[in-house]
Amino acid sequence: MRRKLIPWLVPLALLLLWQVSGSVGWLSNRVLPTPAAVLAAGWHLGASGELASHIAISAQRAAVGFAIGGGIGLLLGILTGSSRIAEDLIDGSVQMLRTVPHLALIPLVILWLGVGEAAKIFLVALGVLFPIYLNTHHGVRTVDSGLIEMARVYGLGRWDLFRKVLLPGALPSILIGVRYALGVMWLTLIVAETIAATSGIGYLAMNAREFLRTDVVVLSILLYALLGKLADSVARWLERRLLPWHPAHAVALPAALPGEGA
Amino acid sequence: MSTGVAVEAANLHRQFGAKVVLRDLNFHAEPGEFVVIVGRSGCGKSTLLRLLAGIDRAERGSIQISGEVLIGLCSSARMVFQDGRLLPWLRVGDNVALGLPKDNDGRVRDMLDRVGLADRIRDWPAILSGGQKQRVALARALAANPGLLLLDEPLGSLDALTRLEMQGLIESLWHQSGATTILVTHDVEEAVALADRIVLLKRGHAEDEWLVDLPRPRDRSNPAFSGLVQSVLGHVMEV
Numbered sequence: 001m002r003r004k005l006i007p008w009l010v011p012l013a014l015l016l017l018w019q020v021s022g023s024v025g026w027l028s029n030r031v032l033p034t035p036a037a038v039l040a041a042g043w044h045l046g047a048s049g050e051l052a053s054h055i056a057i058s059a060q061r062a063a064v065g066f067a068i069g070g071g072i073g074l075l076l077g078i079l080t081g082s083s084r085i086a087e088d089l090i091d092g093s094v095q096m097l098r099t100v101p102h103l104a105l106i107p108l109v110i111l112w113l114g115v116g117e118a119a120k121i122f123l124v125a126l127g128v129l130f131p132i133y134l135n136t137h138h139g140v141r142t143v144d145s146g147l148i149e150m151a152r153v154y155g156l157g158r159w160d161l162f163r164k165v166l167l168p169g170a171l172p173s174i175l176i177g178v179r180y181a182l183g184v185m186w187l188t189l190i191v192a193e194t195i196a197a198t199s200g201i202g203y204l205a206m207n208a209r210e211f212l213r214t215d216v217v218v219l220s221i222l223l224y225a226l227l228g229k230l231a232d233s234v235a236r237w238l239e240r241r242l243l244p245w246h247p248a249h250a251v252a253l254p255a256a257l258p259g260e261g262a
Numbered sequence: 263m264s265t266g267v268a269v270e271a272a273n274l275h276r277q278f279g280a281k282v283v284l285r286d287l288n289f290h291a292e293p294g295e296f297v298v299i300v301g302r303s304g305c306g307k308s309t310l311l312r313l314l315a316g317i318d319r320a321e322r323g324s325i326q327i328s329g330e331v332l333i334g335l336c337s338s339a340r341m342v343f344q345d346g347r348l349l350p351w352l353r354v355g356d357n358v359a360l361g362l363p364k365d366n367d368g369r370v371r372d373m374l375d376r377v378g379l380a381d382r383i384r385d386w387p388a389i390l391s392g393g394q395k396q397r398v399a400l401a402r403a404l405a406a407n408p409g410l411l412l413l414d415e416p417l418g419s420l421d422a423l424t425r426l427e428m429q430g431l432i433e434s435l436w437h438q439s440g441a442t443t444i445l446v447t448h449d450v451e452e453a454v455a456l457a458d459r460i461v462l463l464k465r466g467h468a469e470d471e472w473l474v475d476l477p478r479p480r481d482r483s484n485p486a487f488s489g490l491v492q493s494v495l496g497h498v499m500e501v
Contacts, residue, residue, distance in 0.1 A: 150347040152335060153315055154361035154402070164360070168351040245351045245386045 033215040038222065041215035045204075055223065058189060058200040061117065062227075065124025066185050073129040073181075074174070077136025082166060087137075094133060102126045103191055115196035120189065127188040128181040135177025139170030172246060175239050182231040190224055201227075266294035266442035267328040267338050267409035269314060274323035276309055283309045284320070285466040291442050293328075298445045298457035300498060305463045307446045311412050314444065315339050327410065338409035340402075342416045346395040348387040348402075355383040358402045366405075373401040376438070377431065393424040397431065404439050411436070413445040417452065429455050433479060450495045454487060455480045462497055470497050 015035055021027045022034030029037070045051040076094065080087040102123060113119040143166055151165045193202020201220050208216030240249050269291040276284040283306040291297045299307045312318040314325060316335040325332040327339075348357045358370045374380045377397040387395060396416055403411060413432070417425045433456055436443045447453055453460045454474060462470040472494060474480075480487060 144347075146343065146345065146347050147349060149317060150341075150343065151349075151360070153317060153339070153341050155335075155337065155406075156361060164352070165349065168349070171351075243351075245353075245388060247388055 030212065030214060033218060037215045038218045041213070041219050045216070045219070051204075054199060054201050054204045055227075058193065058202070059227070061120050061193075061200065062124060062185050062189050062231075065121045065189075066128050066181065068121065069125030069128035070132045070178070070181060072125070073132030073177075074136050077133045077174075078140055078167075078170075081137045081140025081170065082162070091137070094130075098130045098134075102130075103188065106192070106195060110196060115198075119196070120192040120200075123192045124185055124188045127184040131180040131184060132174070132177045135173045135180070136170060139173025139177075140166055142173070143169030172239075172243060175235065175242065178238070179232065179235040182235055183228070186224060186228045186231065265409060266292075266440055268293050268326075269410065269442060269444070270326040270329075271310075271314065272324055272326075274310070274313060274320045274325070276306070276313065276318070276320045283466055284313075287323070287463075287467045289461065289468060291444060293442055294440050296436055296443045296445070296456060296458045297461060298447060298453040298459075299461050299463055300447060300450055300453045300494065301463035302498065303448065306466045307463045308414055310463070311341070311414050311444065311446050314410070315341050315412055317341075336410065339412055340404070340406060340408040340410070341412040341414060342396070342399045342403045344415040344418045346387075346392075346399045348395055348398055350387055352387075353383070354379065354385050354387060354390070354398050357387065357398055358405050360402060362405055369405055373405045374398075376404075376435065377401045392420050393428060396420065396428060400432070400435060404435060404441070407439070408441055411439070411441040411443040413443065415446055415448070417447070417449075425449075425452070430479065432456060437478075450498060451482075451491050453494065454491050455482070460494060462494070 018027075018032070019034050019036060022029070022032070022037070027034075033041075042051065076090060080091045080094075105126070106123065109119050109122055113122060147165055147169065148161065151161050156164065189200075190202055193200040194206050197203040197206075201223050205217050205220035208214075208220070239246075243249055269289070271287065271289040274284050274287040274289070275282070287306075287310065289310065299310065301307045309318065313320050314332075314336065316332055316339070327336055348354075349360070352360070355370050355374065358373055359366050362369060371380060371383065374383055377400055379394060379397055379401070382390065382394070382398075387398065390398065399416065416432075417428050420428060429452060432445075436456075445453075445456060454476075457474050460472045460474060461468050464470075472490065474490065476484065476486060476490075482488070
């Protein structure tokens with residue numbers, strides 16, 4: 001019980017200090033609104049339904065961009081991981097494109113696609129593509145060659161070899177890519193929404209800045225943090241769900257009980 | 263029960279770069295025979311097994327399985343590797359079912375029962391001991407009724423007591439299945455305990471062979487048993 005409480009003491013104390021210094025006037029509301037003010041802003045925006053619609057549009061951009069970029073990265077990674085010809089043909093080009101920071105493309109993307117949904121989804125997809133691609137490629141490439149050899153001796157065809165050996169073998173690496181890509185996804189979205197948007201959490205923050213509503217700005221920052229944490233939890237849940245065989249997720253069981261030798 | 267295949271290999275030559283591993287090797291096995299190949303490490307015994315399985319190809323020479331020239335993978339052969347090679351993401355039962363046609367529940371259960379692991383069918387391989395993993399690997403190898411069973415030092419990484427138990431298991435599985443069985447090992451006592459015929463591989467060719475004419479299961483306290491072990495060991499160690 002005590003061990004569960006102790007880690008909370010410091011954040012709670014800081015929160016209290018923050019609230020008190022705001023309330024007695026040491027900290028101007030212009031600089032940093034009190035936690036209570038942020039909560040109140042959240043309550044107010046939540047009640048009007050405005051908050052939910054901004055969150056929904058941001059989440060939708062994130063999800064669509066992730067699905068497109070992640071899907072392409074996964075397909076390309078599997079292709080170049082399992083075929084030498086595909087690797088020689090594609091991998092070099094992807095590695096070259098990867099060195100361009102995708103956020104540097106923002107001016108170009110705005111020129112091409114304007115400031116609409118397509119631009120943001122394109123940027124998210126582009127940012128997500130590379131970590132998924134790299135980890136998928138690496139995962140497929142590093143599946144134990146002994147297992148592949150065994151599968152061939154046991155008469156598995158190409159499709160079964162892929163389904164039962166290559167894909168599950170690459171999955172731990174792919175999921176590491178997914179977790180990393182989720183971070184990139186939110187970062188890209190924050191930047192894209194603060195630069196050019198008429199809706200979404202980033203827009204909420206930038207709009208509030210014009211009206212000096214620091215409480216809403218802080219609220220938006222906290223929302224991003226919360227959504228990031230949520231995405232990470234989903235990724236962890238996926239890992240536990242998809243890799244139940246993995247020693248890292250196994251229920252603690254002794255490898256061999258004494259007297260059970262063979 | 264399947265019928266074991268006949269194996270006939272003639273003038274096999276295999277080299278890796280400049281290193282010749284097999285030179286003009288002749289080898290044969292009768293249907294249902296238990297042949298054990300012994301030799302020091304690097305004598306080419308694993309390479310021979312891989313050629314018979316069709317995983318690897320010889321530069322020269324030919325292999326015939328039941329009179330047919332082997333091209334590509336040998337479809338009647340199943341192999342058990344030293345490191346087991348169970349798929350860690352498939353449960354024990356699904357590992358045994360690998361390469362079996364669909365609707366194989368009964369067969370999988372039956373095979374696990376024969377190796378004494380029927381109650382572990384839903385377990386992940388990671389929680390099994392080394393000996394248990396090899397039992398599953400044996401069940402998987404025999405599930406499809408192979409005509410040729412290739413065992414590449416399957417007991418190499420087990421402790422001495424587990425090895426003894428597993429040798430008994432391998433003998434009874436071989437007896438039940440009727441498969442032609444070729445075991446590679448560097449343990450001469452294991453060879454004498456299991457073999458109908460022992461082949462000594464040295465410098466890439468079959469140097470010597472012994473017929474083991476002792477009643478099964480073999481009695482290790484029999485002077486003939488230890489005499490044969492000493493005799494084979496002497497030839498293995500001879501430079």
